Amino acid sequence: MSVAANHDVILKLEDISKVYAGTIAVKHANFEVRKGAVNVLVGENGAGKSTLMKIIAGVEQPTAGRILLDGNEVSFSSSGDAVSRGIGMVFQELNLFGNLSVAENIFATRELANRFRKIDHKEQEKRAAEFLVQLEAGIRPDMLVEDLRIGQQQLVEIAKAVSLDARILIMDEPTSALSAAEVEILFKVIADLKARGVAIVYISHRLEELIRIGDYITVLRDGRITGQEEMKNVDTQWIVRQMIGSDAKDFAKADGHQPGAEVFRAEDICLPRVTGGLAVDHVSLSLRAGEILGIYGLMGAGRSELFDCIMGRHGHASGRIFIDGKPVKERDTTRRIRRGLALIPEDRQREGLVSILSVASNLTLASLSRFVSLFHIRGGVERQAVTQMVRELSIKVADPAQEVSSLSGGNQQKVVIGKALLTGPKVLLMDEPSRGIDVGAKADVFRTMRKLSRDGLGILFATSDLDEVMALSDRIAVMSNGRLTGMFDRAEATEAAIVAASALGHGPAPHTETNAA
């Protein structure tokens, strides 16, 4: 390691690997955590950052490798184990009990009790208040967590971790829901912890933030550690280079075919949010045959919700959609699929696959009626279609009768795509089609998208990856806060303009809808 050793190494991971059914999340990682410093960990979505941190926090156990704490080998069988050794974690997905008070959450599992083993609520609230004052968030310890804003909940989570008095504190994207002012407060808290000698592991996607507060940086790509340096020796370019690597993404080239007539149009799609307001706010767009329309937006911009509306998954959504110029009156998913719409959902495990069924059954699930005479599934015809799809999408599977959960993430994604294609769609909606799959599979997916568009399919794809949307789209739509805030032709799109449009509407902004009607 080229890292200067003016801070002692408190925790060391050696040759750690973690395998899940279907994916290898971390491969032979070596990682050092230094005392009294902010140890930054960065990497793209699915690079394995969260998994690595869960291993340190005892939530997950490594499949191979060892963990050294203060030079001694340790193994954590549960998060309680890790906490007792002074390791605390602020989780990316909030781990709070909404039905309990802030104080009860902060002291969950280590309640302050009096000598009759009755919980001392007064004392808990007093102690909780001390931590909360530090965070200057105006949160009272007796408030119910479910009544707080998401940002405030994140602060409670932070207060909970700080109250552990941990020697090592892991923060997994702690600023993702915080306002700028709240971020400043958090940084003050971090500086204070650092001064007390606490080792902080900090994960974030926001590079400017990392460079500001980090002391050491480690970069992860596809489960491997690709760089480890002192922060003062590096710049943004270095980080990006390590994150993306020289084998950068292999985007299939456009082949210059001209899109055909309009195949799909959505008009005035609205979806009310449970908490009030609109999750999808009067969105209209149109798509031509053979065209790839990328929809760029940050998390929560309403991209997935728009797709859900188009597929008819929300009974209370309003607006009109047209295929080949004819209105689609069907309101349920089943009949919209029959009209030529197909969705590749964002969350493969929860919405894309039936993991205990075979690859073959998953592929034909949405299109069984094609293989049926009267009510009998003709096995031969079905098998033929499955074999053909496996070959076309180069799905790596020994036997299509294998359970789909035994495949790698990339191959699972190809199965989801194959399922959609077997329905013979005219319009394909792809929600983050490259999430959580390896580089090779990504290239395959992109190549497939190109090929499908050449064959005349209209493709709408949503992504939060700027490179992807720039490289693959014929046109780029930008969504922010439920609204369509920009529509660019490939030729005139610039990264700056797209990023600017994706931040619109988070403040009070004028109604600037630029539709391509």
Place this chain on the structure above:
Amino acid sequence: MTDIPAKATAPSASSGSLLLTLMKLRTFIALIVVLVFFSIAAPNFLSAANMILMAKHVALNAFLAMGMTFVIITGGIDLSVGSIVGLCGMVAGYLVLNGIDLQIGYTVYFNVVEIALITLAVGIAIGAVNGLLITRLNVAPFIATLGTLYVARGLALLSSDGRTFPNLVGKADLGTTGFGYLGAGKLLGLPVSIWILVVVALGAAYLARFTPLGRHIFAVGGNERASRISGVRVNMVKMFVYMFSGFCAAIVGLIISSELMASHPATGESFELNAIAAAVLGGTSMSGGRGTIGGTIVGAFVIGILSDGLVMMGVSSFWQMVIKGLVIIVAVVVDQAQRRLQSRVTLMQMAKVG
């Protein structure tokens, strides 16, 4: 469905995969074990007469267990089947004895075929009520069917004020004779109820394996959200499984009252538990998505033979309950062990590759 298991997935013919194959065939092995054990321990066990008698006992549970299997595969449960058995028996008995009084001085009597059809319709209708409660009103299956369990049992008791409808011979001039055929009749040397079981079981196995509906039942149990997005009509699938379960229960109600030539309103109490036990023993996963009709039938035979064999050996009925419970627990423990072993084998292979 019926391809239970016999395929070994791991290519390496290690001891792990042999153990896995043995575990997958556990219900069959259990069946052979109980058969061998009782043919040695209980005299007359292997006689043809005894075999047929046992098959008739097993058939009743097997019908209910088949309906239950589909329900459990979709991730639900049907507690109401025992009560449906009782109510359907009472409906059949009432119609044979009393017909339907039209309140205008006429009473309509149905012939036996019509009575059977009406009874089946009642069973299906109660299943439909279960299905509607679960799909439209979002009641949890456990609660919905617990409710219909009480309602159906109550209606059965109300229909006769708790008395038995005796002597369902019928009257020749009303065309209501012949009700005993289902329970006592024979075809090619085998009881009619066994033939019905064969037909329904083959039909159900075919449905599970070769029809879109069958495929959808498994998909809904494996991942309801993904099924919905793939265009599966989840609500229709659920309606079907509860209606099919009601249909199976109605068949049992008919057969029992036909065998006894009487309908008793308490018939079928706790039958639902035996049906669940048979399904689970046959490899149906309570978390949904897994199960086979073939496995369930084998499971029903294991439970049935076990209890009949123990009776023949003169084991006290208290001990019978203990033994039955232990068998069910062991079956599920082995099931879990098999899953763990399987996933470990897969993970190890992947780690090696990566």
